[in-house]
Amino acid sequence: MNFENQGVIKRLADQYGPENLAVVLGNSEASGVEVFAETVTEGDPSYAGPLAGVSLKIPVYHVLEKDVMAVVPEAMREEKLQLSSLVIDVEPMRQVLQAAREKL
Amino acid sequence: MLNGKKVIAIGERDGVPGPVIAECLEGAGLEVVFQATECFV
Amino acid sequence: MTDSSKAVRVGIEGVFYSLAHVPDLVRYGSKPSRELKANPALEQQLKNQLRSFDAATAYAPHQVYIGNITPAQLSNLAKPWYDNLIEGAASNGRFGDLVDQEWLYSLLAQADQFNLVTLEEKWFHEHTVNHANGKAVRVGPLVEIKTLCEKGALELYAGERLVGAFEPGHAEDASLTADVLLENLAAKVTAAHSLASLLNALKLSPEEIDFVISCSEEAVGDRYNRGGGNLGKAIAEEVGCANASGSDVKAFCAGPMYGIVHGASLIQSGVCNKVAVVAGGSLAKLGMKFESHLKKGMPVLEDVLGSFAVILSQAKTGEPCMRLDSTAFHPVRGGASPQAMAESLAEKALAKLGMRLTEVDRYAVELHNPEITVPSGSGDVPRTNYMTLAALAVMRGQIKKDQMEDFVRTRGMLGYAPTQGHIPSAIVYLGHALDALRNNEIKNALLISKGSLFLGRMTQLSDGCSFLVEKSEK
Numbered sequence A: 001m002n003f004e005n006q007g008v009i010k011r012l013a014d015q016y017g018p019e020n021l022a023v024v025l026g027n028s029e030a031s032g033v034e035v036f037a038e039t040v041t042e043g044d045p046s047y048a049g050p051l052a053g054v055s056l057k058i059p060v061y062h063v064l065e066k067d068v069m070a071v072v073p074e075a076m077r078e079e080k081l082q083l084s085s086l087v088i089d090v091e092p093m094r095q096v097l098q099a100a101r102e103k104l
Numbered sequence B: 001m002l003n004g005k006k007v008i009a010i011g012e013r014d015g016v017p018g019p020v021i022a023e024c025l026e027g028a029g030l031e032v033v034f035q036a037t038e039c040f041v
Numbered sequence C: 001m002t003d004s005s006k007a008v009r010v011g012i013e014g015v016f017y018s019l020a021h022v023p024d025l026v027r028y029g030s031k032p033s034r035e036l037k038a039n040p041a042l043e044q045q046l047k048n049q050l051r052s053f054d055a056a057t058a059y060a061p062h063q064v065y066i067g068n069i070t071p072a073q074l075s076n077l078a079k080p081w082y083d084n085l086i087e088g089a090a091s092n093g094r095f096g097d098l099v100d101q102e103w104l105y106s107l108l109a110q111a112d113q114f115n116l117v118t119l120e121e122k123w124f125h126e127h128t129v130n131h132a133n134g135k136a137v138r139v140g141p142l143v144e145i146k147t148l149c150e151k152g153a154l155e156l157y158a159g160e161r162l163v164g165a166f167e168p169g170h171a172e173d174a175s176l177t178a179d180v181l182l183e184n185l186a187a188k189v190t191a192a193h194s195l196a197s198l199l200n201a202l203k204l205s206p207e208e209i210d211f212v213i214s215c216s217e218e219a220v221g222d223r224y225n226r227g228g229g230n231l232g233k234a235i236a237e238e239v240g241c242a243n244a245s246g247s248d249v250k251a252f253c254a255g256p257m258y259g260i261v262h263g264a265s266l267i268q269s270g271v272c273n274k275v276a277v278v279a280g281g282s283l284a285k286l287g288m289k290f291e292s293h294l295k296k297g298m299p300v301l302e303d304v305l306g307s308f309a310v311i312l313s314q315a316k317t318g319e320p321c322m323r324l325d326s327t328a329f330h331p332v333r334g335g336a337s338p339q340a341m342a343e344s345l346a347e348k349a350l351a352k353l354g355m356r357l358t359e360v361d362r363y364a365v366e367l368h369n370p371e372i373t374v375p376s377g378s379g380d381v382p383r384t385n386y387m388t389l390a391a392l393a394v395m396r397g398q399i400k401k402d403q404m405e406d407f408v409r410t411r412g413m414l415g416y417a418p419t420q421g422h423i424p425s426a427i428v429y430l431g432h433a434l435d436a437l438r439n440n441e442i443k444n445a446l447l448i449s450k451g452s453l454f455l456g457r458m459t460q461l462s463d464g465c466s467f468l469v470e471k472s473e474k
Helices: A003-016 A030-041 A074-087 A090-102 B018-027 C023-028 C030-038 C042-048 C053-057 C060-065 C101-111 C121-132 C142-150 C178-201 C231-239 C255-268 C290-295 C338-351 C370-376 C381-395 C401-411 C427-438
Strands: A021-025 A060-062 B006-012 B031-038 C009-021 C096-099 C117-120 C154-158 C161-166 C211-214 C245-248 C275-279 C304-314 C320-329 C362-364 C444-451 C463-471
Touching: A003 A021, A003 B006, A003 B031, A021 A030, A021 B018, A030 A060, A030 A090, A060 A090, A074 B018, A074 C338, A074 C381, B006 B018, B018 B031, C009 C053, C009 C060, C009 C101, C009 C178, C009 C255, C009 C427, C023 C030, C023 C042, C023 C101, C023 C154, C023 C178, C030 C042, C030 C290, C042 C290, C053 C060, C053 C096, C096 C101, C096 C178, C101 C117, C101 C121, C101 C154, C101 C161, C101 C178, C117 C121, C117 C142, C121 C161, C142 C161, C154 C178, C161 C178, C178 C211, C178 C231, C178 C275, C178 C304, C211 C231, C211 C255, C231 C245, C231 C275, C255 C275, C255 C304, C255 C320, C255 C427, C255 C444, C255 C463, C290 C370, C304 C427, C320 C338, C320 C427, C338 C381, C338 C444, C338 C463, C362 C427, C370 C381, C381 C401, C427 C444, C427 C463
Parallel strands: A021 A060, A021 B006, B006 B031, C009 C096, C211 C245, C211 C275, C362 C444
Antiparallel strands: C009 C304, C009 C320, C117 C161, C154 C161, C275 C304, C320 C463, C444 C463
16 A cells, blocks of 8 residues: 555544544456555555554444445446446455454 | 445546546445556547 | 437548567565565566566557557457467557667656656667667766766666666755655656657658647646646657647546546637647556566566557548547446446447447447456456446346347457556547558547546546547438
């Protein structure tokens, strides 16, 4: 996750308390998701960004996970997310994120 | 699950971009406190 | 199909693509320069993983880029491509070339009109004097080069040997620092090389060009005019297009596609007869993902500056052309979702021609080489874009869900362009498209580019531009 966004998340965690936050991702593939998840739960795994060594324990979701899609109004889901759910293979990402959430 | 949480939406240009995640979750009645789109290329 | 007599066609005479292999400039890419400063130990690791010109030449995606291998042939080649180099690969291609670092340094020195570049005289005479073609180049003894570098000039290396200095253009102007000017001059000379090579290949004289549009991603200017631009005219001058003026088109990665639309409009309106649309390489993007390449024991693959030149003129019967009337943009009201982008850029372009998604023989999207992007977690960008088009075709009932992979395989291709921003964005395929059209392998190709405007912090919007290419009928 780029350092700019890490910095914003850190600031928001200070402002609202990390227990009141959730991160929702829109990655197209699983390869980047694991790093993103670790960054906002345990800390930046590259030890280089603002969240290096900062363990926020914020739960992370992907917008196309069934439970997230379910809360989106149907018309909006069809117009804005349906095509992406045909393109993006959510299952590997859901597994990674579910595991990260269970660790919290 | 997401109920009562303030949402940070980090999207991807060719995946689901930040503004789209934000619109969808605001439509669900959630508060989105930050959204961004990362472009990896 | 719409009435053919209403079609608006502009001829594409030819295209040329060049890669300048610059391993010792990778350290000046945006990401490497920041990371090496923060962690100096990385510098040796980076140097250990730089590849030779021969390895860069024999790298399959580069051979596709310059036209010696087709994208279809690439899918049959063994991976990883960096470990399965092509035997006997040539640095000259059907419609492109690879230029080595010595040549690139010489081009920088030749194009420099402000005494920014000084080359070490012994090295110059040993290695690159022939490239200069008699043009004046500033040279000096090694002691002078060292002094300039101590005073703040950027060091130009050839391996471990210090062979040149690149000075700032102004002591205090942040827009004229050495690194900004190196980036800009590199864009200028790589674009000029592509245009000069294209004119040579088409046996055109530079004086026949009446306008040059540059569409790269540098910012040419000074502190009062940071992005003043018109690198196009500087490139026209460098190539000897004495009758041409120029201007720049800027639209992030979609720049080249917009450049062609604007150039084609100049032809169509009769304002110009022959327009060159050119783009130089992006020095800032060198080594963008180098850390993940180092971690995985891969060579540093982002060691090339990509450039191209296209020449547009009146359409000729039986020759490839672009359908100016198919041009589609992505309006402000168009949403950011992949569906909204695909509707604006694919569906609408085709609707103007009365065509369905399934009537396009080949789509060219963001064609970034996945071997570069996947190791860093950035995914396979072409595949994601092709799947999006296939998914739209499913939603429109034109194909079934189980036909998506087939759609991607037959109408798409593997990515092969270096991650140079504007270069991979659809335009990189034009050379192969022209060949495939002339050979009647395809009837048409839809080129779709996207731009991440949000990166500039002026808007949250995404953007794009698309048009169809085909053969001109009577």
